Structure formats: structure tokens, C-alpha cells
Amino acid sequence: NLRRVVEVLREMEEPLELLERRGIDIKYLQAKGGAEPARLPRFRALWGDSERWFFERDEADAFVKQLEEEAQAAEDAEKPSDEEPQETPADHEPVCQLVDLHEIKTLNSQLALLKDFGFTYSDFVAAGVQNAEQVYPFHITRDESEVRLTSLRELLPELRKLGEKGLTLTRFKGxxxxxxxxxxxxxxxxxxxxxxxxxxxxxxxxxxxxxxxxxxxxxxxxxxxxxxxxxxxxxxx
Structure with missing residues (x-):
């Protein structure tokens, strides 16, 4: 089971890093768009200084369409009543930009696999402090040593450190x-x-x-x- 979990985490590593470079992590998604146990919101609607997240494309499209219609209605209301309504130019700047984050599509497919092992997206968020002490929900035990983890995200790096113990890396000129x-x-x-x-x-x-x-x-x-x-x-x- 551990090997399979590690394989899934390895598939999640790159998309998580790409999202984090843009300031988006699982905790952020949880706060901004909510999340289901094994699924994160994938579609991001941006307008002005605001944003909203959606799980489904049709919901996101409907929201964008509504914003466009409201903006057009507000613009028409400001025009004189005798002025002929004009068609919106094809190259006009949209009121709302909809972004499909394909990295989240990958994460959702892997989260669905982790669900079979009893893990959810919340296991990737660092555990907080309880009674003034850090909570460590996960532990790696090897022989008599133990490594404590604040989140499932720390598992891969710590396993790599354990695997590198006792190794000497030598680099030769190619x-x-x-x-x-x-x-x-x-x-x-x-x-x-x-x-x-x-x-x-x-x-x-x-x-x-x-x-x-x-x-x-x-x-x-x-x-x-x-x-x-x-x-x-x-x-x-």
C-alpha cells in the first residue's frame, strides 16, 4: 500500500509545484472555492479584483455569461433611450476571464486514487497547533528512528532523505x-x-x-x- 501511495504522490508532485508557483495551493483552494473530499475546484473565473471557483465547466460558463449580460445591461442603461443598441464587437475585452487549470484535473484524478487509502485533500494541508504544540498526524518509522510529518505532502521528501542516508554521490565530467x-x-x-x-x-x-x-x-x-x-x-x- 505504501508503494502505491508513493507512486500517486509522485504523480501529484509536479502539478502541485506548478500551482504553488502561481500562489495556488490546496489550502488556498479550500478557502476560495471549497473542496470535496477527493476533488478540487478546477475552473477559475476572474473579473476585476474578484474571483470565483467552480467544479464544473457548465457552471463556470453560465456564471461568465451572467456577468457579461449584467455588464451589457448596465452599459445599455447608461445610453440615451433614443440611441440604437449596437452589437458587441467580436474583439471586445471580456468582462470575465475563465481559466481552466489542467494541473487540477491531474490532481483530482490522483486524489480519487488516494481516497481508496483513506486520504483526502485536507491531508495535504499542514496540521495546526493544539495545546500550544504542533500536531503531527503522520509518522515514518524505520528501525528505531521516527520522522514526524505535519502533512502528507512531506512524505516524499522525507522518504528520499531516508533513502539517501549512507550514500555518497560522486560527479564525473561528461x-x-x-x-x-x-x-x-x-x-x-x-x-x-x-x-x-x-x-x-x-x-x-x-x-x-x-x-x-x-x-x-x-x-x-x-x-x-x-x-x-x-x-x-x-x-x-
């Missing part, structure tokens, strides 16, 4: 980071380049070579260079 002359001289010149077949039985030896020559221990690398310095023309690395 071919794409060389300048063209260096790349040609070291790797691309047909007269100098060598194509070698690597077999499974070579894996242990190859791993040892990488450990010695590219590891963080200086002494084994120095010993290797001193031992093979005179054989450099026949050295195969």
Missing part, C-alpha cells in the same frame, strides 16, 4: 562538458579512438579501476600511477 577540440582529441578522432567490448566478467575489475582512479582515496591512486607509469603506452583503462 563528454558533453568538453570543448570540441578536447572531445575530438580524446574520444572522437577515428585514428586514435579505441572501441572495447565490456563483458560481465570484467565488471569486478572495472569497478576496482574506477574505485582506485576516481575514488576519494589519494594513496591507492598514487600507488597505481607509480606502478604503471612506465607502461603508459600499453595501459588499458
Amino acid at each position: 563528454l558533453g562538458e568538453m570543448n570540441s577540440d578536447e572531445l575530438w582529441e580524446t574520444s572522437m578522432d577515428p585514428e586514435k579512438r579505441v572501441l572495447l567490448q565490456v563483458r560481465m566478467e570484467d565488471a569486478a575489475a572495472a569497478d576496482e579501476i574506477f574505485r582506485v582512479l576516481m575514488g576519494d582515496q589519494v594513496e591507492p591512486r598514487r600507488e597505481f600511477i607509480e606502478k604503471h607509469a612506465l607502461d603508459v603506452k600499453e595501459l588499458d583503462i
Whole structure:
């Protein structure tokens, strides 16, 4: 079950980040448009300094149409009674702008899956304070250690931290980071380049070579260079 929940949360990660860059998070949606347990409002109507959220497109369209009609009626009321009514120009600026947030469509599909595990959108909102103490509704337990979470949103980052414990990440220079002359001289010149077949039985030896020559221990690398310095023309690395 945990693996499936993590997969769903991973699908939600990018759309949540995109919305948050625009100042929209689940707590904001809850405050502005309300929310069903497994669904968030997707359509955003903007007019002036106001906004309103809708779950369904037809409801949003009806609201926009109503605003347009009210604005037109107000404009007509200000005109002299003997003036002929004019058709609205095709390129006129709309009174209300309707935005369809496709990220929320993705979130809703994933929230529907999380509902089967007993989670709702409110689990993504950080728990508050009770009796002057922070509430932690979720806990990750591993061996004798425990990580406390204020919301379900924190689960993925904390699992990544646990997975990275004890790992050492080493970065090597890639071919794409060389300048063209260096790349040609070291790797691309047909007269100098060598194509070698690597077999499974070579894996242990190859791993040892990488450990010695590219590891963080200086002494084994120095010993290797001193031992093979005179054989450099026949050295195969």
C-alpha cells in the first residue's frame, strides 16, 4: 500500500509545484472555492479584483455569461433611450476571464486514487497547533528512528532523505562538458579512438579501476600511477 501511495504522490508532485508557483495551493483552494473530499475546484473565473471557483465547466460558463449580460445591461442603461443598441464587437475585452487549470484535473484524478487509502485533500494541508504544540498526524518509522510529518505532502521528501542516508554521490565530467577540440582529441578522432567490448566478467575489475582512479582515496591512486607509469603506452583503462 505504501508503494502505491508513493507512486500517486509522485504523480501529484509536479502539478502541485506548478500551482504553488502561481500562489495556488490546496489550502488556498479550500478557502476560495471549497473542496470535496477527493476533488478540487478546477475552473477559475476572474473579473476585476474578484474571483470565483467552480467544479464544473457548465457552471463556470453560465456564471461568465451572467456577468457579461449584467455588464451589457448596465452599459445599455447608461445610453440615451433614443440611441440604437449596437452589437458587441467580436474583439471586445471580456468582462470575465475563465481559466481552466489542467494541473487540477491531474490532481483530482490522483486524489480519487488516494481516497481508496483513506486520504483526502485536507491531508495535504499542514496540521495546526493544539495545546500550544504542533500536531503531527503522520509518522515514518524505520528501525528505531521516527520522522514526524505535519502533512502528507512531506512524505516524499522525507522518504528520499531516508533513502539517501549512507550514500555518497560522486560527479564525473561528461563528454558533453568538453570543448570540441578536447572531445575530438580524446574520444572522437577515428585514428586514435579505441572501441572495447565490456563483458560481465570484467565488471569486478572495472569497478576496482574506477574505485582506485576516481575514488576519494589519494594513496591507492598514487600507488597505481607509480606502478604503471612506465607502461603508459600499453595501459588499458
